[in-house]
Every structure is written in structure tokens, then in C-alpha cells.
Amino acid sequence: EGVYPDRALLSFRRLSEQLGDAHWFLKMLRDSSGAAERLMRVLASSNFIARLLEYTPESSSWFGEESQLVPSSRDELEVEALAILKRSQNPDKTAESLRVIRRREVLRIAIGATLGVTNLKQISSALSDVSEVYLSSMMQLALRSVDSDLDVGIVAMGRLGGKEQGFGSDADVILVYRSDSEFAQRDAESAVAKLLSLVKDSILEFEIDLDLRPEGKNGPRIKSLAAYAGYYEKWAETWEFQALLRARTISGTNQLQEEFTELIDKYRYPTELSNKKLVDIRLMKARVENERLPQGADAARHLKLGKGA
Template identity: 30%
Template structure:
């Protein structure tokens, strides 16, 4: 990194870098991953050589050095975003609130959109800024994973609602979020599961609006793609129409839906668009799940669990936190089955969020406190591990790897072996719980 001083074009730039270099070196040496910190700092110094004005930020605010090294040592994902746009440094230099309202997020995004900056460019910049803010707060342990996933979901909701507003639609169309988006459980770089529903017969305008919204989220700019969008949870999947009216949804769920589509429907909630349409959809959803949920076959759930582990998980490469045996998906399957099976007997079980579902099952007496505590603690454990792996661009957790060491340190274990033992114990207990509750 010292050699980078020579790449600065002015004596002033070299002098400023020399002033702050000792602080950078100290922070990097004491960081979670010194090698990653120095590698990213060396690349970043080369970028700053043509943007010397940013050096003043570090001179004026030395805490910014600690923040930057914190990110560079623990997240390749966030580091790349900062390197693409060094102006994001100004965000780290300001006070970062751990919680923002949906209204304030919408207002901020609308303020970014201007004649010189397209909607597509604006939403990508906004999303990256918010991910950097929330990522630093998480890595610095100012917020936990429970708060993180709620805030990231709120950011996505603001993006979708503002985009839809920019398309100026007032024709009864509602955007419904499924999956992690519906459950307010998004993490970094999550897909958005969306469907489109209207309260009248589907028109060409409904379809065009849905297509335009998807293009806004999917299209590439110099800042990449805002969100990957999956619309296959609509009736008939990719073979079905992109937009359907309420009657079509009711008929499909009454006559043709597969058991896993009722599980998916459990997570659904209105995200943007016509409020009345969204409310009617939720009434339909609750009615369908109350009537059909108890009829889901245990054998079907178990067969699907086994197929996911064998065909979709990356367990052969390491511990697949989400799809592996006893992983996050199996824990959520256990919870969702319990919610659906007992929906007729207990009011209020049809909530979207996993933690809310655990709470409702406990207060209704379906599961005991010990089981609920384990499910809640393990869910947060898995989501924390999953989030760190996302931040360092690792798809699975391998034993004796740098990723395992980083995760174990972040989560307060003495070493990676202790962490892996804890992970194995949780996976075994989740498998036992799956068999017990189903």
C-alpha cells in the first residue's frame, strides 16, 4: 500500500495519503481479516489517486478509516460497491441511523431521482447506499440480523413502491411480495418474489405496467442490476399470465394449486399499488389457507424436503446453511406446516414472518416454550451465518476455511471447530424437530 503514494499525481495528494497511512495500516493489522483489508485498501488507493479530494474526508474524520477497514476486511460484496463509487464514502462519514421508516426511505429515493439521473440509475444508487449503511452497522454490531433483514426488506419495498409510482398507475393493480420479501426477511443480494393482481379484468395497461416495473428492477446500468425478480410463484408458474385478476387466483387455489403453493402463499403480503386490491387479496389468502392448509400431506412435505437436499443443495461442497439437511429451509418447513395445519383451530397463525410465526404458535399452545426458544435462536443463528457468507461471496461454509474462522469470530465462538460443532448440533436437532412436529 505504501507504493500507492507514488501513483498520486500531486504532492498534496501524496502528503495527505502519508498522513493517514499509519492509521490505515494500524486498523488493517487489527482487523478481522488483515489480508483482505490490505488487498482492498491497495486497490482503493489506486482508485483514490485520481480522486484526491476524497482524502480530505479521511483527514477530517479519522473514524471513517475504521469504518472503511471494517467493511474492507469483512465484506468483498460491499467493498466492490464502494470501489465502484468512492462518493459512497460520504455516506459512511455521516451519522448512520440504524432504523428508517418506509416513508423516509421513499422520500430519500424520490429526492435522488432527477432529470439528470434516470429512475433505473437512481434505484441502484439508493439500494447500494442503503446496503453499505446497513452492512456497516451489522458488521460493527450496531444492529443484529433481526433488524438487518427488516431494514433491507424495507429498502426493497421503498424501491418497488416508488418505481410503481413513477409509472403513474392508478388502475387497481397491486404488487404482492412472496418469499423472503413477503416475510420481511431479505438479506444482501436477495431476489424479489413478486406477483401482480388486479381487481378487474386484466387489461393491456396492467400487463405493460408489470413488465415496465420488472425491467426497471432487472435492467443493467453501470451500477449493475437493482434486484433479480422471480415471478414464477404466480398461478401456473412461468406458463401462466404475468397479471391475473382476483377471480383467477381464487379459482386456481381452489382447484389447481399444489401443496407447496399454499406454503408459498403463507408469506404473501401487499407491497405496492392499489391498497384495496391488496386487502382483498389478503382476505382471499387467509380464507384459502384456513380451508386448505390442514389438508397438506406430511408425506408430500417430507418428499419435497428430501428432494431439495438431494437435488438443490450444495452440501457436497460444504455446509449449505439454507438448503442442507437440518438447515434453514427445513426449519421453515416445520414452522409453516405447523401454521397451516393449525390455522382452523387457532386464529392469527397465518403471519408472514418466521419469528412472528414462532411467537404465534407459542402463544396458541401449539409448541412449548423450549421448542420455540430453540427455533427462534436457531433461525437467527442460521440467518446470521447466511448473511456473513453473502457478504464475503461464499455460497457454502467449508470446515477449516477462512470463512468458517470469520463467522466463528463474528458470532463469539472461541474457534471455528467450536462453531462447527454447534452448527452440527443444531442441524441434528432441526431434523429431529421436523420429524416430531410433522
């Protein structure tokens, strides 16, 4: 049963060769009710899962019991990531260990989704949790790697901010720091450059999108809290305040997160909207529908850019 039955047999052979004579694998297939059926169903349904299983064959043990396919909580992921950061002194090995966690958890979520263990809301929330822990952990590693104690915050935007990530979603974020040092911007830029390098994964791609930052691609990749305050007060456009509706801090000290949230709240949740801003919002929505909708797409059925989206 599945779209790729022949490919499933090939994937099963490769998996069996990798695990060799592992007693637990053979025992699971023999004794666990439904394990073999679940494994073959997944292999026949998703090449994405089959490929990831080749990198983490020990994850096959999950097929023995459906409870193991329930996504790990954010707290569990944070504890594991923090233990790695504390234990490892080699930046490259630490980064790879964090990548392994992400691959493993995305695989767990994908298998659970294929077998119907989790619903759509649980899937998107779990994927968002994995991305958040991955980003915050890698930022800690990046700061350590450039020998900086700067207080840097990560603000989730878009689908990540709304905890609506899919398997192919980018991580839309903006970055903020809090410091009065004249060298802080330089240190912050160095940390961002290191972060963008660390999160790369040739096995399971991870893309950070910083385009929602002030001034977009023409602006610095990270700004101070004071710079954000100045920008939002003097230069930000209506669409930028609309984008902040799903903004959510996911990293940084509690003080930085609270101060940034307090800053943006007065712009995204104003006590009243002027007629000009209401017109701007309507024009922005009309422009999205007219200019960004793919050619030939039905506006009534397009989930992201269609009417009512």
C-alpha cells in the same frame, strides 16, 4: 485486520483518488476517532463493500460516525423515492436515481453489518424494506411509462414476504390488478414487462422471481383479483396455500391490498384442515427433504431444507 489486507490498501488508494482533495474526507480521517480503523476494517473484510464504495465514494462519510450506519426507515425511503418520481420526467434518469438509492442503502446495511452496528434481524428487515420501496417505486414508474392508470398490487412472498431477505436474495413476488376493462390484462402485461426491465441493475443485481404465481412459469405473469379468486377456489394445490403463509401486500391501493389479503386469508388460515390436506402437507415436507436437499448435505444442519425448517 481482515481477510483481504492487500486488497484493502488498493481499495483505499482508489477511494482516495476518487475523492481527491475533498476536505471532509481528509478531516474525517484525521479528526474522527475510529473512522480510519472502521474504513480499513471494512475494506479488508468485504470486496462487495469495497466495490460498491467505488460507485458511491461520498458514502465514506458514514465512517465518521456509527449512527450514520443505522438503516434508513421504510418511511424515509418512500419519501425520497416519491420525491424522485414527482420531480423527474425522464424515465431512464428516474430509474437510475431509484437504483442509486438502493445501492446506497444496501451499502449502508452491509457496512453496518460488518462493523456489528446492526443485528441479523435488523439487517434482514432493512434489506426487505429497501427491496419493497424499490419494487413499488419502479412499478409506479412502469405504469407511468406505459401510460396506464391500472391499480396494480405487488405481493411479497417467500423471504421478502417474511422480511427475511439476505444480501443475495431474489425478490419473490406475485402481481395482481383490479379492473373490469377488457384491455386490462394487456395493459397489465405491458406494465410487468416494463417493470422487469427497469429493475435491472448491472452494478448491484436485482432479480424478480415470479415462479410462485398461479400455474407457475406456464401462467400469465399477472392476474386480476377475480382471476386469483377463481384459481384459488378451483385449481390451487396445497403447496400454493402453504406458500401464501408468508404473502404480504406491499404495493397497490389500500382497497386492492385489503381485498387481496381478505381473499387469501380464507385459504391460508382455514378454520379446519381435512385429513387429506394434513397428509398433503406432510408429503410435501417429506418430498422437500428427500428431493431438494443437496447431495451430501446433512439434513439435521441444513437451515432452509432440513428437518424442522
